[in-house]
Amino acid sequence: xxxxxxxxxxxxxxxxxxxxxxxxxxxxxxxxxxxxxxxxxxxxxxxxxxxxxxxxxxxxxxxxxxxxxxxxxxxxxxxxxxxxxxxxxxxxxxxxxxxxxxxxxxxxxxxxxxxxxxxxxxxxxxxxxxxxxxxxxxxxxxxxxxxxxxxxxxxxxxxxxxxxxxxxxxxxxxxxxxxxxxxxxxxxxxxxxxxxxxxxxxxxxxxxxxxxxxxxxxxxxxxxxxxxxxxxxxxxxxxxxxxxxxxxxxxxxxxxxxxxxxxxxxxxxxxxxxxxxxxxxxxxx
Amino acid sequence: xxxxxxxxxxxxxxxxxxxxxxxxxxxxxxxxxxxxxxxxxxxxxxxxxxxxxxxxxxxxxxxxxxxxxxxxxxxxxxxxxxxxxxxxxxxxxxxxxxxxxxxxxxxxxxxxxxxxxxxxxxxxxxxxxxxxxxxxxxxxxxxxxxxxxxxxxxxxxxxxxxxxxxxxxxxxxxxxxxxxxxxxxxxxxxxxxxxxxxxxxxxxxxxxxxxxxxxxxxxxxxxxxxxxxxxxxxxxxxxxxxxxxxxxxxxxxxxxxxxxxxxxxxxxxxxxxxxxxxxxxxxxxxxxxxxxxxxxxxxxxx
Numbered sequence: 001x002x003x004x005x006x007x008x009x010x011x012x013x014x015x016x017x018x019x020x021x022x023x024x025x026x027x028x029x030x031x032x033x034x035x036x037x038x039x040x041x042x043x044x045x046x047x048x049x050x051x052x053x054x055x056x057x058x059x060x061x062x063x064x065x066x067x068x069x070x071x072x073x074x075x076x077x078x079x080x081x082x083x084x085x086x087x088x089x090x091x092x093x094x095x096x097x098x099x100x101x102x103x104x105x106x107x108x109x110x111x112x113x114x115x116x117x118x119x120x121x122x123x124x125x126x127x128x129x130x131x132x133x134x135x136x137x138x139x140x141x142x143x144x145x146x147x148x149x150x151x152x153x154x155x156x157x158x159x160x161x162x163x164x165x166x167x168x169x170x171x172x173x174x175x176x177x178x179x180x181x182x183x184x185x186x187x188x189x190x191x192x193x194x195x196x197x198x199x200x201x202x203x204x205x206x207x208x209x210x211x212x213x214x215x216x217x218x219x220x221x222x223x224x225x226x227x228x229x230x231x232x233x234x235x236x237x238x239x240x241x242x243x244x245x246x247x248x249x250x251x252x253x254x255x256x257x258x259x260x261x262x263x264x265x266x267x268x269x270x271x272x273x274x275x276x277x278x279x280x281x282x283x284x285x
Numbered sequence: 286x287x288x289x290x291x292x293x294x295x296x297x298x299x300x301x302x303x304x305x306x307x308x309x310x311x312x313x314x315x316x317x318x319x320x321x322x323x324x325x326x327x328x329x330x331x332x333x334x335x336x337x338x339x340x341x342x343x344x345x346x347x348x349x350x351x352x353x354x355x356x357x358x359x360x361x362x363x364x365x366x367x368x369x370x371x372x373x374x375x376x377x378x379x380x381x382x383x384x385x386x387x388x389x390x391x392x393x394x395x396x397x398x399x400x401x402x403x404x405x406x407x408x409x410x411x412x413x414x415x416x417x418x419x420x421x422x423x424x425x426x427x428x429x430x431x432x433x434x435x436x437x438x439x440x441x442x443x444x445x446x447x448x449x450x451x452x453x454x455x456x457x458x459x460x461x462x463x464x465x466x467x468x469x470x471x472x473x474x475x476x477x478x479x480x481x482x483x484x485x486x487x488x489x490x491x492x493x494x495x496x497x498x499x500x501x502x503x504x505x506x507x508x509x510x511x512x513x514x515x516x517x518x519x520x521x522x523x524x525x526x527x528x529x530x531x532x533x534x535x536x537x538x539x540x541x542x543x544x545x546x547x548x549x550x551x552x553x554x555x556x557x558x559x560x561x562x563x564x565x566x567x568x569x570x571x572x573x574x575x576x577x578x579x580x581x582x583x584x585x586x587x
Binding site (some may be wrong): 005010013014017018020021022023024025027028031040044046087097098099101102104105108109111112118120121122123125126127128129130131133134136138142153155156157160164165180188189190191214217218220221224225233238239241242243246249252253255259260263264266268271274275278279280282283 | 298299300301302305306309310311312313315316317319320321323324325327329331343357359384388391396402403404405406407408409410411412413414415416417419420421422423424425428429430432433434444464467468469472473476477511514515518521524525527528531532537545546549550552553554561562563565566569570573574577578580581583
């Protein structure tokens with residue numbers, strides 16, 4: 001009897017938590033499917049009455065807008081989408097390459113002593129804008145502003161702390177005896193790393209890669225500051241349009257819905273490792 | 286000659302205990318030197334000047350040494366953004382911890398649909414912060430759903446423009462952070478609770494301790510490190526808060542939701558006040574550096 005009461009209370013509490021937790025997402029996704037007349041009605045419309053794909057179509061084909069009298073979306077989202085893809089994949093690969101090698105050196109050979117790994121971690125604690133000020137100055141000297149190369153380097157740098165500490169935590173889980181056995185068998189240090197230890201951490205590398213991809217894809221500050229009309233990403237696209245046409249609820253909600261699909265899908269895929277990811281490998285499970 | 290000699294020095298690197306780790310560290314060293322250490326020198330130089338690109342090149346800037354520190358002491362807009370950020374961090378982190386803990390407690394025991402519900406509750410965390418800024422912009426709009434719900438409750442049309450009122454805008458900012466990051470606390474605390482050894486808890490049960498006593502006296506002390514990590518990471522992340530605010534209120538109305546990151550952004554890229562902003566950034570670097578040096582101790586212990 002008492003147990004059922006407790007269970008009921010539990011479910012009630014969960015339901016109470018679920019409403020505020022889901023509502024913002026629900027509102028955005030449904031707004032993305034509402035025709036213009038339903039964006040700002042007298043009484044808010046919870047379920048779209050005449051669901052439509054128009055808001056998504058407008059993103060790719062601005063000409064098709066039925067409300068062209070004050071068309072907000074002039075450029076299609078294609079360029080932002082392409083940039084987001086290139087920069088996130090490029091940044092992830094570069095960070096993964098440099099970070100994995102360093103993580104192995106730190107895990108096995110104590111490279112950089114106690115100080116360097118900690119300095120790398122501290123870099124992530126800084127507000128990105130503060131770090132972006134000198135980077136912006138330097139990039140304008142290099143002519144790297146608004147280029148893919150510059151943004152990829154920047155994303156790789158910003159996410160190196162995660163790669164180094166995450167991969168270190170994965171390498172730490174492989175017993176040292178594995179390396180030692182390989183060395184005894186006549187492998188070189190590189191051979192033992194590349195041929196024996198690294199394959200054992202492929203899962204870890206995949207998880208790290210997806211995690212970094214999500215972080216790159218979600219970045220706003222760096223892209224806002226370092227890109228212009230060419231290398232801008234989806235969040236910046238959203239930011240630009242919401243600044244001048246914030247009331248274009250339908251298309252902008254469509255941008256938002258579109259933008260969150262990859263991180264949500266990938267995030268759920270690596271859900272088991274999210275704790276480890278966000279705590280830099282400090283909490284493993 | 287010299288080059289060949291240097292390459293000869295690298296020969297056998299993959300069999301050499303000294304050289305191998307050094308080689309592995311080359312890519313990260315290049316990256317850190319190129320876009321972390323080198324910019325730091327730029328920052329240190331700019332910090333002692335009154336440089337602004339609108340008045341001239343960096344080499345024409347006047348060196349004013351501690352002049353920017355004096356400006357910091359006098360600039361109340363800057364100081365308020367620091368105070369405001371600290372307040373947001375304190376309130377938001379505390380609320381996230383409280384809500385995250387309650388949620389985690391609800392999910393400790395197995396029940397039907399638990400796995401799916403956990404994923405559902407994690408969803409806000411995976412939304413891009415910039416997008417959640419737009420979500421809350423929609424929700425708190427004068428014709429948005431919040432007003433619609435109030436209208437239904439009070440029976441007449443209610444069109445409060447939440448984000449144009451200082452206190453409500455600040456509240457919306459905190460709510461946005463709480464909404465987005467409570468799942469983070471929930472996830473960490475839940476994983477900590479699930480990893481607790483069963484023996485001490487069962488022993489306490491046998492001794493007749495109440496659920497609350499077990500939680501306070503047995504579970505919580507064992508989770509101390511995890512709780513510390515969660516609180517530290519969340520407050521550091523919250524201190525950087527910018528993306529959502531940029532889209533939702535752009536720091537407004539006036540300066541009422543301007544966090545330190547928003548202040549830095551405006552001062553640097555709108556008013557091009559490079560010298561002053563560099564000085565502030567450097568102070569933040571040093572300050573946060575000292576704090577995080579001690580704060581990340583629990584992270585290293587893993």
